[in-house]
Amino acid sequence: MELADTVLPDQDGNDVRLGDLWADGPAALVWLRHYG
């Protein structure tokens, strides 16, 4: 699985392709430990 092609839902349930996040400029992605 390539990260850029990975699709995840956002908080509203809308699909987001990760590669689209850095298509127009830099993107910082933060993986959280947990939601607690």
Added chain:
Amino acid sequence: MQLHRAPEQFERAGAKLVLIGQATPRQAAAFRRKTKIDLPVLADESRATYKLMGLRRANLGQLLGAKSVIAGVRHGARSGVMQGKIIGDAAQLGGAFVFAQGGELVFEQRSEHAGDTIEPEDLLAAVDGASAARKG
């Protein structure tokens, strides 16, 4: 700079700042409400991207060691957000990555223990570096 104050600074830098958590979209929405963080939160319930990025699962010492406890207390004091009920794999550690336009990885940080978090200033510096490199 704390994470919940960071969106405007990233926007000014022409960059996106996105959080990824290990639960459902509904839990991601609840997390945003609780923390008042005005950032997109993506839901990776299966933790597939955690594995893809090589993010570790902590052992007991990395979860409950002195470094983790002290960092947790400091974070709570700074942010005003105290840890509540844990949703997801409690042993899963996080990380932060910055991608330049086009996808080149220009910054990576993988947590070594539960209290090992990234400072938004470091992410912003990496973003600025990526933007400067692109402009030449």
